[in-house]
Amino acid sequence: MKRAADRGPNINITQGEYAVSEIEGGVITTILGSCIATCIWDPVRKVGGMNHILLARSQTAGGVSDYAGVNAMELLINGLVRLGADRNRLNAKIFGGARMISGLSDVGNTNASFVVEYLEREGIPCLGKSLGGVSARQIRFFPSEGRVMQRTVASAPEPVEPVRQAPPERNGVELF
Template sequence: MKRAAGRGPNINITQGEYAVSDHEGGVITTILGSCIATCIWDPVRKVGGMNHILVARSQTSGGTNDYAGVNAMELLINGLVRLGADRTRFNAKVFGGARMINGLSDIGQSNGSFIVEFLEKEGIPCLGKSLGGNAARQIKFFPSEGRVMQRTVAGAPEVLQPVKPPEKPVRNGVELF
């Protein structure tokens, strides 16, 4: 997990990135499939941040490993604290965790359950969530307000077979006029 390169009022994050901001009117954006994004903000200090977690929880020979998800959340929380946020005032909203490809493991469901459990354990109220489904999501987070806009992105259109043009009638080579 790394901090996004952008530091201005408008920041776009991708897989494995996070961003924090205290810009009034600023926005942090991302696009999610099976990944999850957590938007956390302090309503008094008017500071917020978002992360984009690709795989929060993995299965290993020793059992379940939450290292990647915990690391992503701690980086986001520590970034907010560095901007003056108070952890006791945090609120959160979570998005993503879609099942993008049928027939494969449902990593989106695992990501979603990780983030809900993490927030509960840490005592951070989750004021809204949009998890699961089978559509991608575009997320716009306004960190100073705690407001989030979500737009679902339809999957790839179904590939249609081209319609064959009607066959020309068989003729004897003589054209009458």
């Protein structure tokens, strides 16, 4: 996970990035599918940040590892603390975790479960969430206010192409 470059009051983050801001009127944006965005802020200090977690848990030789998810959350929280946030005053809202491709494992649900469990374990109240479903989401987070705007992005139906039959081979053998 890397910190998104500071680009003034408007910051867009992509997969594997996070950003923190104390700019009044600033906004952090992202677009999510099965990924999760965690928006965390300190309402007294008026600082906040967002991460964009691609895969919170991964399969390792020793089993399942939460390393990537824990790292993403700790980088975000530590970034806020560096801006003067008090860890005991933090609040969160979480978004994403859609099931974007049917028939595959539900990565979105796994990501969402990780973040919900992490916030509970760390004692950070989750004041709002929009998780699951089958649509992508566009998120706009106003870190100094803790306000979030979400817009779902309609998924276009996957085109179904008819199966074409190969013409029969003419090899002199007739099947009956």
